Amino acid sequence: MEHLSESDDTLADQNDQPSTETLVYSTMSTDSAPAYYRTNSDTSAFSETVDDSSYSSEPSPLHWPVVKCERQNNPILGRLGMKQHKHDINENYDDFECLDPELETMKERFAKLLLGEDMSGGGKGVCTAVTISNAITNLYATVYGQKLRLEPLNQEKKAMWKREMDYLLSVCDYMVDVSGSTQELQDGTSVQVMTSIPRSDIYVNLPALQKLDAMLLDILDSFQVTEFWYAEKGSMSSNSIGSGSFGRVAQLNEEKWWLPVPCVPPDGLSEESRMNLRHKRDCANQIHKAAMAINSNILAEMDIPDSYMASLPRNGRESLGDTIYHSMCTPEKFSPENLLDRLSITSEHEALDLANRVEASMYTWRRKSCISHSKSSWNMVKDFIADTERSDKNHTLAERAESLLFCLKQRYPELSQTSLDTWKIQYNQDVGQAILESYSRVLEGLAFNIVARIEDVLNADGA
Incomplete structure (x- = not known):
């Protein structure tokens, strides 16, 4: 007891x-x-x-x-x-x-x-x-x-x-794929057997992500002895900064108020240290691009949830607005760069909102194009001319929306996930794709943050 x-x-x-x-x-x-x-x-x-x-x-x-x-x-x-x-x-x-x-x-x-x-x-x-x-x-x-x-x-x-x-x-x-293969027995008889092979997406992407992970840890470990240091904003008075006791101080944006301020000696960094920082920045930038490419490919392979397609607007014009719609309907050659320049996007929030609207209109036009091609033969004969014109227009608008979305992501590489990406992650049921997507996403974020912190130190050195 x-x-x-x-x-x-x-x-x-x-x-x-x-x-x-x-x-x-x-x-x-x-x-x-x-x-x-x-x-x-x-x-x-x-x-x-x-x-x-x-x-x-x-x-x-x-x-x-x-x-x-x-x-x-x-x-x-x-x-x-x-x-x-x-x-x-x-x-x-x-x-x-x-x-x-x-x-x-x-x-x-x-x-x-x-x-x-x-x-x-x-x-x-x-x-x-x-x-x-x-x-x-x-x-x-x-x-x-x-x-x-x-x-x-x-x-x-x-x-x-x-x-x-x-x-x-x-x-x-x-996680394996099962495929049929031919095997010969000792008596010369050929039989069909099922063999297991690794999933191709995991076999290719997972070792690459693990290598990128190790490289990022090595970059962080290399900052054991540095010529720069950090100071909290609250510990720096205007007199100490003006007297040079903190050396050169990076001028961070007010939006980054939580970040410690990097400081360098009054004479700046040595040439060797400066070149070393630039080399690490370039390496981290390449890792960021590689992780982003893997993440984009995995998201593109994920199925589009039916609930997202059901939430799309009835037409692309309703999603984009009259101004952008008329610019995309021009009979002349469409230039997404010129359209983005005219829109004058001032914040990341505006860029993300535009990306969501362009993506929604793109799939709306693609759905209309597929519906036009899936009509019965009798309806196709009856409305042949009208369907052809409508199909060509929807297909053209969808291609222009895709080019506009690609240009927008290139101009704002730090853009957050779009609504469609969030829906895909939420409703995805493939465990392999979930692991690859989340692993590449967090490595992409870590590499981006390393690049940003190195840029802050180099800005302090050039101040």
Whole structure:
């Protein structure tokens, strides 16, 4: 009875621990919030510190801790039952008791993934793809959300990032495509067999993303000894800045009020340090472009949700407005650059709103073009001329809207996700695509932030 009461107290204490909550992805500009512009989260439900030294040295295909127990044929006992049978287990019980807390932590995290954030188990949670996408997004926000300086990532967070990403990416080891092949037996008979091969998108993109991840960590680790330093805005008075005690100070925009101010010596950076910073900026910029390209390709391969198509306006003119519509309907050669110049977009919010409206009108015209071509043969004969003119017009407008959207994203590379991208992520059910999309998205954000922080230091050097 004493053992039972002690176990009940222990179980009650554990149940009193507060549980963390995960936030779904959000689109946010890096100039308006500390975290990455596509991520807004303060904590990760899949990001609790676990001591690496307590893991089992036995290799596991899923990289989960392995527990050894000689009573493998017995049913799995809960924590209460295990403590009641403490004296029935052999001398290896002490080792099991050391691993038990880690096992309970991993079981809790795995349960949250399977439940889809619906802790009641009532089936109201999101699908597995969205859950894993949220887990990667929130893990990034936990590790890199407050990374506002060019300095190495501390060892605890680096170990957390590598360990938990290894857990989440281990799912990809078991994603395969099955295809038929011919195999010859010893007697010369040919038989058809089914063989498993890795998914092509994961086989190509996942190693590339892991390489980009390692390169970004190496860039951060290279800022151990620097000629520049940071000072908080509140600690700098006008007299100290004017007297030169802070050296050269970068002039940051008021929108970046939360960022620490980079400072360099009064004589500026050395030529070697300046060239080194520019080289790292160029490398991070290339990584940003590579991650953006992978993310764009994955989003393009995702299915468009039916709910998004149902929410489209009846015509593209209603979505764009008369001014832009008349500019796109001109019989002359259409120039998206000239149209954007005439619109005079002054903020990222206006650019994102225009991107959403152009994208909606593009799919509206594409849908009308498909409907025109899908008519029955009798209707096609009856309305041949009218359908041809309407189809050509819708197809032309859709192509011009696509070119305008592409030019807009090129002019504003830090643009947040459009409404269609958000819908695709929310309703996507392909776990492989969810992992690749979220992984490339967070790496894209990390690379962009590194480039921006290096630019701030170079601006301070040129001040």
